[in-house]
Amino acid sequence: MxxxxxxxxxLWLKTTMQLRTDSLRKLCQVSRHSSGxxxxxxxxxxxxxxxxxxxRHRHVPLHTLPLxxxxxxxxxxxCLHLCRQASTTGGAGWYEGVADSIPVHVTEQLLTWVNxxxxxxxxxxxxxxxFALRTAxxxxxxxxxxxVVAKVExxxxxxAELAKRLHYEISVRAxxxxxxxxxxxxxxxxxxxxxxxxxxxxxxxxxxxASVLIWVQLPMWVCLSLALxxxxxxLSEATxxxxxxLTVGGALWFSDLTLPDSTWIVxxxxxxxxxxxxxxxxxxxxxxxKVQKYVTHFIRGISVLMVPLAATVPSSMALYWLSSSCVGxxxxxxxxxxxxxxxxxxxxxxSDSDTPYRDIASSLVAKYIK
Numbered sequence: 001m002x003x004x005x006x007x008x009x010x011l012w013l014k015t016t017m018q019l020r021t022d023s024l025r026k027l028c029q030v031s032r033h034s035s036g037x038x039x040x041x042x043x044x045x046x047x048x049x050x051x052x053x054x055x056r057h058r059h060v061p062l063h064t065l066p067l068x069x070x071x072x073x074x075x076x077x078x079c080l081h082l083c084r085q086a087s088t089t090g091g092a093g094w095y096e097g098v099a100d101s102i103p104v105h106v107t108e109q110l111l112t113w114v115n116x117x118x119x120x121x122x123x124x125x126x127x128x129x130x131f132a133l134r135t136a137x138x139x140x141x142x143x144x145x146x147x148v149v150a151k152v153e154x155x156x157x158x159x160a161e162l163a164k165r166l167h168y169e170i171s172v173r174a175x176x177x178x179x180x181x182x183x184x185x186x187x188x189x190x191x192x193x194x195x196x197x198x199x200x201x202x203x204x205x206x207x208x209x210a211s212v213l214i215w216v217q218l219p220m221w222v223c224l225s226l227a228l229x230x231x232x233x234x235l236s237e238a239t240x241x242x243x244x245x246l247t248v249g250g251a252l253w254f255s256d257l258t259l260p261d262s263t264w265i266v267x268x269x270x271x272x273x274x275x276x277x278x279x280x281x282x283x284x285x286x287x288x289x290k291v292q293k294y295v296t297h298f299i300r301g302i303s304v305l306m307v308p309l310a311a312t313v314p315s316s317m318a319l320y321w322l323s324s325s326c327v328g329x330x331x332x333x334x335x336x337x338x339x340x341x342x343x344x345x346x347x348x349x350x351s352d353s354d355t356p357y358r359d360i361a362s363s364l365v366a367k368y369i370k
Contacts, residue, residue, distance in 0.1 A: 107227035122249025130323040150347040151205035232258040232314035257316040267310035273325040274303035
């Protein structure tokens with residue numbers, strides 16, 4: 001019986017030692033990938049069937065023996081610390097996530113390529129890139145937006161005529177079927193919505209298509225802004241080398257493009273240009289609705305808030321915002337030209353004029369000066 005007991009105990013100890021050895025081997029493999037020195041393998045003591053050796057170590061349970069030496073555990077601590085630090089920094093905010101996205105990095109490469117291909121200073125690179133992108137992308141979309149808006153305005157007389165006929169037919173049907181006023185209003189709105197949708201499909205001028213310009217221009221504005229921010233702050237190894245070029249790539253009073261404009265000349269100019277664009281759009285609407293008036297006031301508030309914001313960001317970003325607004329103002333005025341509107345096949349509108357620029361200047365003088 002004692003020999004059987006020793007045999008069972010020996011088998012149990014051998015199995016336990018084998019499991020501990022496998023676990024230790026996995027831990028050593030993990031430690032090789034850490035920043036600290038690699039953990040050395042620990043070979044268990046040879047198992048022996050000697051009764052005296054077994055009895056000598058019987059008072060020390062196997063599960064209480066450490067798998068690694070305390071010094072080894074201490075050396076592997078930096079690996080665990082780095083892993084925890086990486087896991088905590090991985091949950092960055094959405095702003096940093098967008099700034100580190102692929103479109104922003106592609107925009108950084110585009111700006112770097114333009115600067116190296118043209119040999120221009122960085123301030124001229126920003127201005128020329130802004131002009132090229134807005135002319136190649138947003139100007140055609142602006143012309144398409146003008147076509148859609150003109151078609152929608154041209155459909156208003158036809159919609160008004162169909163609404164009158166629909167109102168008459170519903171009144172006749174209401175007398176036949178004894179409809180209530182609520183039922184009549186419901187049928188009128190339902191059928192009028194269907195008729196207007198059919199007209200939009202017929203002329204291919206759904207009002208949602210007029211918002212394509214915003215959905216393209218806004219992401220482009222965000223990508224260029226964040227790309228210039230990354231280049232100015234040198235947040236990565238690739239942008240660190242370019243940060244030195246931006247420190248001397250400015251002109252006039254903003255010689256360092258990585259610092260905010262302390263004179264506030266660029267931010268104030270940005271606010272004035274944005275307000276001018278807003279007022280020109282407001283003058284185009286002769287009979288604005290309440291919603292349009294609220295939207296105009298909201299855009300005016302955003303234009304004013306952009307001034308202190310542009311004074312806190314690097315000058316490269318503020319210069320891009322000013323360049324983009326100036327190019328947008330030029331495109332808006334260009335799309336008022338009767339010759340260009342005929343060239344782009346933009347249907348005539350009630351607000352069209354043979355002398356659009358003279359009319360805009362006289363309207364601004366009459367509204368704000370006299």
